Amino acid sequence: MVPRPSPDERLSSWLGRLARLYSMPAEALLAHCGLGRFSVRELEWRLGVGEGSVLAGRTGMTVEGLRRLTFDEITPQARLMIAAASRYVCPRCPAGLHRKATAFPWNFWCDEHGVRFGGRAGTGLDARLPQTQLTRLDPSARSGALRLADWAQGKEEGAPAVPALLDLLTTRHRRSSPPSLAEQPILSLAARRANHDFLTQPIARQALLVVVPEYDRVAPVLAKPVRPGLFSLAQGSLLQNYALAVGVGRLCADPVGCATSVLLASDREGEERLREALRAWSPALRRRVYARLRRLRAPETSPQRASQRLG
Ligand SMILES: [Zn+2]
Known part of the structure; x- marks a missing residue:
């Protein structure tokens, strides 16, 4: 039995849910699949063809489907931007589900629910910035975020870098x-x-x-x-x-x-x-x-x- 990944779910989140289904830690699940020498974090960053096909074979997923859960598209220079767990919290996403978008510091809205993320401690931006000011700042935040996301994927063409x-x-x-x-x-x-x-x-x-x-x-x-x-x-x-x-x-x-x-x-x-x-x-x-x-x-x-x- 294997749960289907949610949209934009990251590998560590999906493997964690799969492992919990069998009451074992994610690392033990990897060891069970013959991938004990890898950490979840390593596989999530770059899934090699060999590891990908082993994991695909054991879970009934395709290697391409697994790779979509990884941060394969992120350049080495931007790797430090990928947080180990979600940085921010969507009030509507189920607990325990971590999407790739929430690993990055510049994503402030949940794509699935169209709502603003809150901080992990429970306080949102509106605790400091009134709604009218946020509305005025949002367009710049969004264009800055686009530029940062392009850079992280090596797509940047603009200057200055x-x-x-x-x-x-x-x-x-x-x-x-x-x-x-x-x-x-x-x-x-x-x-x-x-x-x-x-x-x-x-x-x-x-x-x-x-x-x-x-x-x-x-x-x-x-x-x-x-x-x-x-x-x-x-x-x-x-x-x-x-x-x-x-x-x-x-x-x-x-x-x-x-x-x-x-x-x-x-x-x-x-x-x-x-x-x-x-x-x-x-x-x-x-x-x-x-x-x-x-x-x-x-x-x-x-x-x-x-x-x-x-x-
Ligand atoms: Zn959400």
Whole structure:
């Protein structure tokens, strides 16, 4: 008896359900099939022809059908994005069923049920972002997610490349600083003394906060910083990953405008770090960024600015 895989179900989920039917761990099931030297994770990542036909023979599936359950289409560079278990939870999907989509940090909706995922702890994005704001941010999150999914499958053709975009978003554009008054809860003098460590703790300030100011306003201050580069998404929370997807979407739509606003908001050391991150962009795009930066920084009295104002 073999259960049929659900749409988009991942191999570990399906093997887990099959093994539970026979009251054994998934690894024991593999050993029973003569595949004891492989872990479920390994097979789920890349199912070799030999292992595929052994498993197909024992379960009555086709090798092609089994391969659809794996992450075969994901490039090695993006493998760190595949979580061992579902990152987010669909309120309508059956418990114990894990779909491939929920392994990736940039999928925020269940394709089967058309609803928004919640975090594993039970809180959704709407706990921080009001529905009207989410509706405004969703198109950027979706276009960012498309771009990230294409990159993970090696389909990317656009520039700058996804790793370069994430490097820029996670660059510290200003020096770390303690929570600002706006970021602090209202505290009595006694409470301020008791929370001295929190109130004086330096918080990393990354370009993401400039590209997605909506995130800056709502993220809990201690959980605002994300990890550098690709790790930001691989290890981010639901809110962090949503903000990163919005950031990628905005950077793809207007790379010059976004990069310029971050540079304008940076301090001297931050600008050096940003310029370093921008070296991964094409020279043509970089030239446009620095040309716009010069124009915006030019003194108000320059003839160019004056004519712009008049025009
Ligand atoms: Zn669902």
